[in-house]
Amino acid sequence: AQTVTQSQPEMSVQEAETVTLSCTYDTSESDYYLFWYKQPPSRQMILVIRQEAYKQQNATENRFSVNFQKAAKSFSLKISDSQLGDAAMYFCAYRSSFYGGSQGNLIFGKGTKLSVKP
Amino acid sequence: EAGVTQFPSHSVIEKGQTVTLRCDPISGHDNLYWYRRVMGKEIKFLLHFVKESKQDESGMPNNRFLAERTGGTYSTLKVQPAELEDSGVYFCASSQVPEGTQYFGPGTRLLVL
Known part of the structure; x- marks a missing residue:
């Protein structure tokens, strides 16, 4: 069965700086999708970014980008120029x-x- | 376009009582999912509807949980009788196609005392 691990329960970043959130996963499948969702306090979860495993190019969405390392089964999220509105789960x-x-x-x-x- | 809505936003009930949660997906979305997050743990899949049919209910914890989607529009998730361990946040999501982006509702916070 597939599993997803986020090893950082909490992170903190200074406004305007860059932060990277870690994610590793385990699967025996070769084709799959990976996502980062954001849930601001008391608000609903929204999709931040999506990556297809067959694509080697890392997905980017404005200030959000991922570092997808398929062999290492790693999928980290980088937030550049952090803003107060980025505070979320x-x-x-x-x-x-x-x-x-x-x-x-x-x-x-x-x-x-x-x-x-x- | 209205997003996924869920009702109620909060529910506090006593052990042994019944609670019914409702989810209204985005109009035209045939796929509807229920998930649950118990405090401090991962968000876990409960079940997946395609229109009114249950495509996958492998995540339903036990037979105290009953999900329906009559007419293929809104869905209800009934817990009867509720137990303490049922407390958590119940999320609903919908997508146009199974491989499409899932759009989430705000969740229902259920507390069983």
């Missing part, structure tokens, strides 16, 4: 690419709580 998630059965569901890590200091 960040969840790393895995999903198989095969349709049918249980493959539609997301497998989550425990999350990393990010604080941004002004």
